[in-house]
Amino acid sequence: METHRTILQRVSFCAGLPDATIAALARIAALRERTTGSIIQIEGEPAEAMYIVARGRVKISRISHQGREQVLNVIEPGGHFNTVPIFDGGPCPANAEALTDVMLLALPRDPLLRVAEENAVLALALLREFTGRLRHLVNLIDELSLHTVQGRLAGLLIAQAKAAERGEATPPLTQAEMAARLGTVREMVARTLKSFEALGLISLERGVITIHDRAGLVKMREE
Amino acid sequence: METHRTILQRVSFCAGLPDATIAALARIAALRERTTGSIIQIEGEPAEAMYIVARGRVKISRISHQGREQVLNVIEPGGHFNTVPIFDGGPCPANAEALTDVMLLALPRDPLLRVAEENAVLALALLREFTGRLRHLVNLIDELSLHTVQGRLAGLLIAQAKAAERGEATPPLTQAEMAARLGTVREMVARTLKSFEALGLISLERGVITIHDRAGLVKMREE
DNA sequence: ATTGCAAAGTGACTTTTGTCACAATGCCCG
DNA sequence: CGGGCATTGTGACAAAAGTCACTTTGCAAT
Numbered sequence: 028m029e030t031h032r033t034i035l036q037r038v039s040f041c042a043g044l045p046d047a048t049i050a051a052l053a054r055i056a057a058l059r060e061r062t063t064g065s066i067i068q069i070e071g072e073p074a075e076a077m078y079i080v081a082r083g084r085v086k087i088s089r090i091s092h093q094g095r096e097q098v099l100n101v102i103e104p105g106g107h108f109n110t111v112p113i114f115d116g117g118p119c120p121a122n123a124e125a126l127t128d129v130m131l132l133a134l135p136r137d138p139l140l141r142v143a144e145e146n147a148v149l150a151l152a153l154l155r156e157f158t159g160r161l162r163h164l165v166n167l168i169d170e171l172s173l174h175t176v177q178g179r180l181a182g183l184l185i186a187q188a189k190a191a192e193r194g195e196a197t198p199p200l201t202q203a204e205m206a207a208r209l210g211t212v213r214e215m216v217a218r219t220l221k222s223f224e225a226l227g228l229i230s231l232e233r234g235v236i237t238i239h240d241r242a243g244l245v246k247m248r249e250e
Numbered sequence: 251m252e253t254h255r256t257i258l259q260r261v262s263f264c265a266g267l268p269d270a271t272i273a274a275l276a277r278i279a280a281l282r283e284r285t286t287g288s289i290i291q292i293e294g295e296p297a298e299a300m301y302i303v304a305r306g307r308v309k310i311s312r313i314s315h316q317g318r319e320q321v322l323n324v325i326e327p328g329g330h331f332n333t334v335p336i337f338d339g340g341p342c343p344a345n346a347e348a349l350t351d352v353m354l355l356a357l358p359r360d361p362l363l364r365v366a367e368e369n370a371v372l373a374l375a376l377l378r379e380f381t382g383r384l385r386h387l388v389n390l391i392d393e394l395s396l397h398t399v400q401g402r403l404a405g406l407l408i409a410q411a412k413a414a415e416r417g418e419a420t421p422p423l424t425q426a427e428m429a430a431r432l433g434t435v436r437e438m439v440a441r442t443l444k445s446f447e448a449l450g451l452i453s454l455e456r457g458v459i460t461i462h463d464r465a466g467l468v469k470m471r472e473e
Numbered sequence: 474a475t476t477g478c479a480a481a482g483t484g485a486c487t488t489t490t491g492t493c494a495c496a497a498t499g500c501c502c503g
Numbered sequence: 504c505g506g507g508c509a510t511t512g513t514g515a516c517a518a519a520a521g522t523c524a525c526t527t528t529g530c531a532a533t
Contacts, residue, residue: 089388089391089392089395089396090396091392091396091397092472095395095396097391097392097395097396099388099391111381111384111385112381114374114377114378114381115378115381115382115385117381117385120384120385120388121388143370143374143377144370144371144374145370146370147366147367147368147369147370147373148367150370150373150374150377151337151366151367151373153377154337154366154373154376154377154380155337155338157377157380157381157384158334158335158337158338158340158380159338160384161334161343161380161383161384161387162334162338162340162343164384164387164388164391165312165322165343165344165387167391168312168320168322168387168390168391168394169312169314169320171391171394171395171433172312172318172320172394172433173312173313173314173318173320173433174314175518175519175520176519176520177519201479201480201481202480202481203479203480203481210394210395210396211520211521212520212521212522213480213481214481214482214483214520214521214522214523215519215520215521216481217480217481217482217483218482218483220481221482221483231481233480233481233528233529233530234480249315398488398489398490399489399490400489424509424510424511425510425511426509426510426511434490434491435490435491435492436510436511437490437491437492437493437512437513438489438490438491440510440511440512440513441512441513443511444512444513454511456498456499456500456510456511457510
């Protein structure tokens, strides 16, 4: 039980919650482990629990019937997923897959709803949490609809650079992974990266991208 | 004050709320009227109030610097907008424009937050409301990223048909409006509609689209 | 070392989408 | 009833994105 609690204390929406609320959550939580590549949730299936990521990373995505994938989000430790279907009772909106070996805290639906009803602070914290998701998705829509692959890729590079500066230990993305986030195909990413290199904006080594001209990338992002 | 209350009673997330909560909301609400085409909020600006649509329709959209528009949502009476920035204190995520003459109920930030803190039911109701938004945006991303204009347009026609069946008095969309919802340009919509007509799926008269082969459209939607 | 494989690079081509520039059509209003 | 204007229709292109089919690279495990 003590472990549940220490995990919860590192969760984004738990910051500032009273001890009693965290204790209540800890009481209903159950630990689950999954190995790299395992599918945690499938789009359209019913959801029994909300998950908190204690260790590892989880990819949330939609997949087209031709097999193309659009990544919606990658959940890092302290984040959560499968929250939407818990609160509205509907099916899972997307697939969840373990990108690494992961450790999850499962909060089963009915008990969780009870805790939320009794703790307005929790509901408000989750509300704030959802606003972040909504903003993120709106930005994704903006990029997909209003920007070229070039622009989106420039944006991704900048975002990754910023994350690295903040000290987030993000393992480098493969070009295929970038493509899935950007809503395009691997070849486009390869070609566009090359074109950035030709323009002197970045340089490419296997697995490492070095940014030389951040301002130039920012300009590219506009497209 | 009585008017505020009757308006609130028709709002989606107020269904099931205790009278006292609705009364508290009514007390802090202020009526505002805007005429067709007026801009209610601009992306990036700070937000002082959440708005409930009492009469008319409001378009929520992002606009690229080349002037292309992506509609995120159209809010009908009983719906609300500008909710995200109120709960996280950030800037407005998108533009809001009155599509018709509208009557709004403004709920100013600080008092609203206080009501939410004291009424867990309200927070939970808003939470459920947000889940709907999140699902909607995820679907939009799926369409933009994983479907062709043809598929998206087929989906829009089906959605409009369903809305009409439910008796929603939706004024017919112009092709330019459809384009803004689908993340494309007017000409693409015109051509794709023509191609649907050529396939016998629909027929076109000025301002009216008649669906002949719904199953065929459903198949198109997959693309 | 050799092989085995995932990741990356690339050319040639097709499809889809977007742009531009007009023409045609109706509807509304004076 | 005639003009003006928003909406629609279209052809000719241009640009962006995606597909296919390989090749190349370099790490990693036997």
